[in-house]
Amino acid sequence: MSLSLSILLTIxxxxxxxxxxxGLFGKLIGRAGAHTATILGVAIACGxxxxxxxxxxxxxxxxxxxxxxxWFEIGRFHASVGFMIDRLTAMMMxxxxxxxxxxxxxxxxxxxxxxxxxxxxxxxxxxxxxxxMLVMSNNFMQLFxxxxxxxxxxxxxIGFWYKRPTAIxxxxxxxxxxxxxxxGFLLGISAILYFMGTLDYQTAFDHAPELVGKTLQITQNHAxxxxxxxxxxxxxxxxxxxxQVPLHVWLPDSMxxxxxxxxxxxxxxxxxxxxxxxxxxxxxxxxTEGALSFILVIGSTTALFTGLIGIVQNDIKRVIAYSTxxxxxxxxxxxxxSAYSGAVFHLMTHAFFKALLFLGAGSVIMGMHHEQDMRYxxxxxxxxxxxxxxxxxGSLALAxxxxxAGFYSKDAIIEAVGESHRWGAGYAYFCVLAGVFVTSxxxxxxxxxxxxxxxxxxxxxxxxxHGHDVHAVHHDAAHAAAAHHDDAHGSxxxxxxDDDHHGTPGVLEHAPHESPWVVTVPLVLLAIPSIxxxxxxxxxxxxxxxxxxxxxxxxxxxxxxxxxxxxHGAIAMGLHGFIQLPFLLALAGxxxxxxxxxxxxxxxxxxxxALMPVYNLLDHKYWIDELYFAVFAKGGVKLGEGLxxxxxxxxxxxxxxxxxxxLVQRIAGGVRRLQSGFLFHYVFAMILGLILLLGGYWxxxx
Numbered sequence: 001m002s003l004s005l006s007i008l009l010t011i012x013x014x015x016x017x018x019x020x021x022x023g024l025f026g027k028l029i030g031r032a033g034a035h036t037a038t039i040l041g042v043a044i045a046c047g048x049x050x051x052x053x054x055x056x057x058x059x060x061x062x063x064x065x066x067x068x069x070x071w072f073e074i075g076r077f078h079a080s081v082g083f084m085i086d087r088l089t090a091m092m093m094x095x096x097x098x099x100x101x102x103x104x105x106x107x108x109x110x111x112x113x114x115x116x117x118x119x120x121x122x123x124x125x126x127x128x129x130x131x132x133m134l135v136m137s138n139n140f141m142q143l144f145x146x147x148x149x150x151x152x153x154x155x156x157x158i159g160f161w162y163k164r165p166t167a168i169x170x171x172x173x174x175x176x177x178x179x180x181x182x183x184g185f186l187l188g189i190s191a192i193l194y195f196m197g198t199l200d201y202q203t204a205f206d207h208a209p210e211l212v213g214k215t216l217q218i219t220q221n222h223a224x225x226x227x228x229x230x231x232x233x234x235x236x237x238x239x240x241x242x243x244q245v246p247l248h249v250w251l252p253d254s255m256x257x258x259x260x261x262x263x264x265x266x267x268x269x270x271x272x273x274x275x276x277x278x279x280x281x282x283x284x285x286x287x288t289e290g291a292l293s294f295i296l297v298i299g300s301t302t303a304l305f306t307g308l309i310g311i312v313q314n315d316i317k318r319v320i321a322y323s324t325x326x327x328x329x330x331x332x333x334x335x336x337x338s339a340y341s342g343a344v345f346h347l348m349t350h351a352f353f354k355a356l357l358f359l360g361a362g363s364v365i366m367g368m369h370h371e372q373d374m375r376y377x378x379x380x381x382x383x384x385x386x387x388x389x390x391x392x393x394g395s396l397a398l399a400x401x402x403x404x405a406g407f408y409s410k411d412a413i414i415e416a417v418g419e420s421h422r423w424g425a426g427y428a429y430f431c432v433l434a435g436v437f438v439t440s441x442x443x444x445x446x447x448x449x450x451x452x453x454x455x456x457x458x459x460x461x462x463x464x465x466h467g468h469d470v471h472a473v474h475h476d477a478a479h480a481a482a483a484h485h486d487d488a489h490g491s492x493x494x495x496x497x498d499d500d501h502h503g504t505p506g507v508l509e510h511a512p513h514e515s516p517w518v519v520t521v522p523l524v525l526l527a528i529p530s531i532x533x534x535x536x537x538x539x540x541x542x543x544x545x546x547x548x549x550x551x552x553x554x555x556x557x558x559x560x561x562x563x564x565x566x567x568h569g570a571i572a573m574g575l576h577g578f579i580q581l582p583f584l585l586a587l588a589g590x591x592x593x594x595x596x597x598x599x600x601x602x603x604x605x606x607x608x609x610a611l612m613p614v615y616n617l618l619d620h621k622y623w624i625d626e627l628y629f630a631v632f633a634k635g636g637v638k639l640g641e642g643l644x645x646x647x648x649x650x651x652x653x654x655x656x657x658x659x660x661x662x663l664v665q666r667i668a669g670g671v672r673r674l675q676s677g678f679l680f681h682y683v684f685a686m687i688l689g690l691i692l693l694l695g696g697y698w699x700x701x702x
Contacts, residue, residue, distance in 0.1 A: 003052060003064040008083050011048045011093065012132050014041040015100075019125035026118030034118035038125040039104045045132065046097035053090040063548075065138050065202055079199050084138035088344065088550035092135040092276055095351045099268035100128040102522035106359050107260045109518035110366065114258075120160060124264060127153040131269040135276060140189045140199045143277070147185065147241065150270045151178050157261040158254045170256035177250040181240015188233030191216070192284075195226055205283040205552075212287060227284065231291025234281060235298075238274025242328050245302045249625055251325055255317045259362030262317060266324040267355035272347050275331045279340040283552040292336050293423040299332025300428035303435045305622070310442040312618045315372050316361045319446050323398060324354060326435055333428050334413045337420040338557035345541050346409035349534050353397035353406055356526035360391035363515040363523065364450060374446065379455035383512040388451045390523040395443040397530045399586050400436060402577035405534035408570065410436075412542050412563060414582055419559040436582045440589025448597035535570040543567045 018041030022034035029037065055061035067082035104124065111120050130153055134146025151174075159171030193199060195214060196207045211230070215223035238244070243251040251271065255262055265271060278285060278295070285291060303326050310322030327350050334343035365372055367384050381388040397406035414436070417429045514520065540546040543564035553560075567573060577583050596603045608615050620626065674685070 003055060003061050003085055005064075005066065005068065005083075007048050007052065008064065008085060008136065009068070011045045011052070011097075012083075012129065012136060014044040015125045015132065016129040017041055019122045019129060022118050022125065023122030026122065029118075031117050034121045035104070035108055038121045039101070041125060042097060042101045042104055042128055045128070046094070046101045049090065049093040049097045052085065053087075053094050056085070056087050056090050057546075063550075067138070071141060076197060077193070077199070079141035080139055081142055082138040083136045084201055085136065086550040087547050088276075088279065089135055091344070091348060092272075093132065095272075095348055096128065096131050096135065096268050099351055099355045099526075100124070100131075100264060102355065102525055103260045103264050103359070106263075106362070106519055106522045109516045110260055110362055111258060116160070120157075120258065120260075123153055123157050123160070124261060127157065127261075127264060127269055131273070134273055138201050140192065140201070140204075144186065144189060147237070147273060147277075148182065150273060151175065151182070151241070154254070154261075154265055154270050157265070158257040160257055160261070164256070167256040170250075170253040173253055174250035177247055178240040181237045181247050183236075184233045185237020185240075188230050188237065191226070191230045191233060195230075201280070208283045208287060211284070225288065225290065227287040228290040231281075231285050231288045232294055234284070235274075235278060235291060235295055238278055238332075239298065240274075241277075242271050242274030242332065243302075243325055244274075244298050244328065244332055245305065246624060248302060248306060248325055249621075249628065252318055252321045252621075255315070255321055259317065259358060259365060262321070263355045263358035263362070266321065266358060268351045271324065271328055272351065275328070275335065275343055275347050278332075278335045279344050279551060282338075282340045285335075286338065286552055286554050286557065289422065292338065294336075295332060296336025296420075296422060296424040296428050299329045299334075299336050300424070300431035301329070302326070303329025303333060304431040304438065307435050307438040307442070309618050309621055311438065311445070312615060313442075314375050316364060316374050316377075316446065316450060317358070317372060319374075319442055320354070320357050320361055323357075323439065323442065326439060327354070327398070330410060330413050330432060330435070333417055333432055336428065337416050337422055337425060337559050338553050339413065339416040339560050340551045340553065341542055341547055342409065342413050342416055342560055344547075344551075345537070346406075346413060348537075349397070349405040349409045349530075352526055352533060353394040353404075353530040356390060356394035356523060356530050357398065359519070359523055359526065360387050360394060363387040363519050364391075366515050366519065367512045369510055374449040376456055377450045378453050379451070380512055381451035384451075384514045386514060386520045386523065390520075390527040391451070392447060393527045393530050395447055397534075399440040399443045399589070400582060401586065402583060403531075403535060403574040405530050405532070407577055408534035408538040408542075408573065411573070411577055411580070411582055412538070412560070415563045416559040419562045422557075433581065433585060437585040437589045440586040441593050444590050444593035445597050448593060453598055453601070535574065538570050538573065539567070 015038070018038035021029060021037040026034050052061075056063070064083060064085040067080035069081040071079040071081060104121070107120065107124065111117055114120065127150065130146055130149035132146075134143060134150060137143045137146060155171045155175045157171075158174050159167045161167045189199070192204055195211060196204050198204055198207070208227075211227040214226040216226050216229050218224050218229070239247045251266075254265055257265075285295075306322055306329065307326035310319050310326065313319045313322060327346070331343040331346050331350070334340070334346065363384065364377070364380065364387060367380065367387070368377060371377070393404075397404040400407045400410040414429075414432050417425060417432055420428075542560055596607075617623075674681075
């Protein structure tokens, strides 16, 4: 049995049709028409994606690899639009469309009062189309099209509130940082075309072994292994999209966009593109130990050091953003030890609980009238029970609690790294273990500061001077002063989520309240797979041959097979997890967070004062942003000014334009002096000219 091309085209194009209807005809069809068109398009894509996955896994359908349209053909080179659908692709299609569908539903409630309602729905539907084209592609040209399309739409969404300077700054930052990664990615694709003469996946994979022994003369005195160069260049693209150190700086600032797009970018679309790409290119990466070690070190550094920043963040969305960076590091570490299926398995489980956490944070922000600073929350659990319970589920999954989805994928990655003997594996093992404690600490810190403990506000009705009741939140004076002091280094650390937000932090117009059903239903629907999806799929996806030929691992590199020798079922794995080191580290993080943020909040200030240099290091995010501004931003401005003065002013204007004009003017001035108008001057000139001619003739004759 084969998959139907018409079904695949419908999956890819249905979100695009919805985006066009909402974007170009938004005023005509109105708000209801816009969200109906886009939700229907994504729902169709989601339903058919589940159908495709069912057919591949249980229906006996064969993998699909077929060109649909020829883009161009030049000599022996050609590029096409086509689909490669196997279990890896089908799993990604289901994750992307399911999370996107719930984000679309959630957006109805979250963006209800936004004047650009239709434009937002158009963008997120276009985002879904771009990601589907990326994961469904069967060639590098279409992959690059989808790659750039998700970057473009993310630029539009991060800067959705374009009247805010911080939003424009954030989307430009994301766009420029991703250009760095995309340049490396394009060079990698070019190298594949140079060595293999094709842009088609399957042809390139079939000829990948021919790269062994081939070299590139990048530097004068050293020949570089071609497979290593290609692998590193491709991964540089993944470093941009999947926000790996040092190209991670754009992702926290993407919180400037509305919360629904934060969930979509961080959970199921843009940041997962790099992880998917490396897994898809596993036949190439398996040829190069050097590139895999590079990936391993970068991923482990990202997993630990970006997670540490999350401990000192007070903006609820930014804490979750740094947890995304850390978890992307875990996925990258799995890629680095050749545990590609472990990486995409963690990608899948992470998509559900991370979307849950972001949408839960958005629900909190709605309930607190767009307040995002956790220092002005506390005790919200009794006001927002559904949001509280679902965020606890998401956090338990994130922390790797046994039997939750995140446990199975995260624990498998840690075990796989422990089995690896690749260069850098020892460093990576330390980072992923330490990251468990860090993840648990900032996860439960978020829960306690937001939902539990003392309410750091009180609600008082204001005077009835505007025709309706208005409530205000008044903070403890000392707390507010401390908060002001903490933020003195830069107000951009606290991101507000609408244009007309009140000027005083924490001042609300209404008491905290639970969100409407269009917000809470997606939370519940995401909470379910955050609990069960790991246990249901860990056996076949990690320790079976579920992905088949979609992922290639050399026998000598198959660390998951070594881990699988100890696998005796999901229940046994969960029970065994309670006595493993990762759980003990997660438990330690839970206990530390409980003591400090639930019972003894004053300890946090004492630790902060005792470790002020460390706090400043984390609070300033290792000063990487400042370094980039000093070297690249200011350096670029200085370079531009220098080129302007030397190139534009001195050479072009001074020498070429003004210089040529001055030369003509001087020549013309000299010629004008010869035209005196006196007859004896002209006679003298004729005689002088005749003498010169005769003299020249005589010299030639000699």
